[in-house]
C-alpha cells in the first residue's frame with residue numbers, strides 16, 4: 654500500500670486517479686482548493702473512510718501550501734507518490750494576450766508544481782521508492798509545437814513545468830526520489846472537452862500504471878500516460 658498525495662483531486666483526472674488508487678487499496682491524500690464543495694471526494698470518503706484524507710490546498714498560494722504541509726503531516730509521516738495534477742488553461746491566443754492571465758497560468762501550472770515539490774520533499778524522502786509526477790502536456794513540448802496548436806500561457810507554462818521536472822530530478826536524485834513529467838493524453842474532462850480522444854478512466858489508469866512501474870533509471874524523463882517516452 655502506497656500513500657499518495659494528489660493536487661486538484663476534486664474533479665477530472667485528479668479525482669479519477671484518487672478513486673482508482675483507493676479502489677486498489679492505497680491511501681490517498683486528496684488536496685483541492687475548496688474541500689467544502691468537493692462532493693465527489695465526499696462520496697469517496699463515505700466509501701473508503703480513513704483511507705482518504707481531504708486537505709485544502711491552493712497550489713497558487715505559498716501560505717496555503719505551507720498550511721497543507723502541516724495538515725498532511727498530521728495524517729502521515731511519509732509520502733510514496735506526489736502527483737502534481739492541478740492545472741488551468743485560459744486559452745489565450747495572440748490577440749487575447751492578458752499579462753495577468755498568463756501570470757496566473759504560470760503560477761498554478763509551473764510555480765505551483767515547484768511549491769508542492771519543495772514543500773513535500775521531506776515527506777517523500779521518507780517514502781518507499783518515492784515518486785514525484787508532474788502532469789504536464791504534449792502542448793509543453795517544444796519539438797512537437799505546431800501552428801495553431803494550443804495557446805501561449807498554457808503551452809509555455811507546461812514547457813516551464815517540463816524544465817522544472819528535469820531540474821527536480823537532478824536535485825532529488827540523491828534523496829532517492831524519481832521525478833517524471835507525464836502527458837495524460839487529450840482527455841474528456843472539463844479542460845479537454847467532450848470530444849477529446851481519451852476517457853478519464855483510461856488516462857488515470859495509464860498514469861497509475863506508469864508510476865507503478867517506474868524506477869530511478871527513468872528519473873528526469875517525459876512519458877505519455879501509455880508509458881511511451883514523450884519528446885521534449
Ligand SMILES: NC(=O)c1ccc[n+]([C@@H]2O[C@H](COP(=O)([O-])OP(=O)(O)OC[C@H]3O[C@@H](n4cnc5c(N)ncnc54)[C@H](OP(=O)(O)O)[C@@H]3O)[C@@H](O)[C@H]2O)c1
Nearest residue numbers: 661665666686711712738739740790839840842843844845
Ligand atoms: N484534459 C486534457 O486533455 C489534458 C491534456 C494535457 C494535460 N492535462 C493536464 O492534466 C491535469 C488535469 O487536468 P484535467 O483535464 O483533469 O482538468 P480539469 O478537469 O479542469 O481539473 C483541473 C483541476 O485542477 C484544479 N486546480 C486548478 N487550479 C488550482 C489551484 N490553484 N490549486 C489547486 N487546484 C487547482 C481544479 O480545481 P477547481 O475545481 O478548484 O478549479 C481541478 O481539480 C492538468 O494539469 C492539465 O493541464 C490535461
